[in-house]
Amino acid sequence: SYVLSQPPSVSVAPGQTARLSCGGDYIGGKSVHWYQQKPGQAPVLIVYDDSDRPSGIPERFSGSKSGNTATLTITWVEVGDEADYYCQAWASTSGRSGVFGGGTKLTVL
Amino acid sequence: EVQLLESGGGLVQPGGSLRLSCEASGFTFSAYAMSWVRQAPGKGLEWVSAISGRDGSTYDADSVKGRFTISRDNSKNTLYLEVNSLRADDTAVYYCVKGGSGYIWGSYAESWGQGTLVTVSS
Numbered sequence: 001s002y003v004l005s006q007p008p009s010v011s012v013a014p015g016q017t018a019r020l021s022c023g024g025d026y027i028g029g030k031s032v033h034w035y036q037q038k039p040g041q042a043p044v045l046i047v048y049d050d051s052d053r054p055s056g057i058p059e060r061f062s063g064s065k066s067g068n069t070a071t072l073t074i075t076w077v078e079v080g081d082e083a084d085y086y087c088q089a090w091a092s093t094s095g096r097s098g099v100f101g102g103g104t105k106l107t108v109l
Numbered sequence: 110e111v112q113l114l115e116s117g118g119g120l121v122q123p124g125g126s127l128r129l130s131c132e133a134s135g136f137t138f139s140a141y142a143m144s145w146v147r148q149a150p151g152k153g154l155e156w157v158s159a160i161s162g163r164d165g166s167t168y169d170a171d172s173v174k175g176r177f178t179i180s181r182d183n184s185k186n187t188l189y190l191e192v193n194s195l196r197a198d199d200t201a202v203y204y205c206v207k208g209g210s211g212y213i214w215g216s217y218a219e220s221w222g223q224g225t226l227v228t229v230s231s
Contacts, residue, residue, distance in 0.1 A: 030215075031215050044221070096168060100156065102153050
């Protein structure tokens with residue numbers, strides 16, 4: 001089955017830039033989406049189709065892809081950005097499947 | 110404003126059944142793919158089932174295939190998930206999700222409900 005790999009944790013100081021990676025085979029040919037989930041809350045879509053932002057999502061959040069890795073970049077990190085972040089895509093190995101990465105816990109020091 | 114209100118969760122014994130519902134408002138329900146995504150306690154997200162807004166085609170994760178059935182009633186703006194033969198590892202918060210288009214393939218979860226908890230335990 002298709003796997004999206006995310007580092008379990010990333011730490012960054014306020015005001016710095018956080019880069020969260022999401023690796024997967026042939027990810028370059030897939031649309032990758034990103035979600036933010038704060039404790040006790042439902043996830044929120046923050047980037048879709050690799051690099052588009054829904055309305056209301058700050059420009060500090062951006063998505064990109066290179067090779068077999070998609071990246072969520074958060075500039076000027078704020079304490080309020082501390083959350084779990086999940087990448088997601090659809091895969092076609094052994095049938096179609098909706099796949100989430102395991103998630104990255106972003107800690108703002 | 111998109112609103113998704115789930116109901117139907119609860120405590121059920123292994124092997125039991127439930128019917129989850131999701132009442133949708135604030136958008137043209139029939140035009141969009143809808144899905145259920147679950148999250149076990151302290152764990153990550155899993156895309157469980159989806160139903161197209163174009164042709165009614167469905168998707169089920171391998172982990173639930175043959176046990177869960179997704180359906181929709183466009184006249185009632187309601188999404189359903191029949192869950193049968195429940196196991197302990199089905200214990201999770203089940204989120205109702207609105208897709209970004211009518212298609213399942215390539216879809217993203219544009220809007221989320223607050224979730225309904227299903228606990229499978231004897």
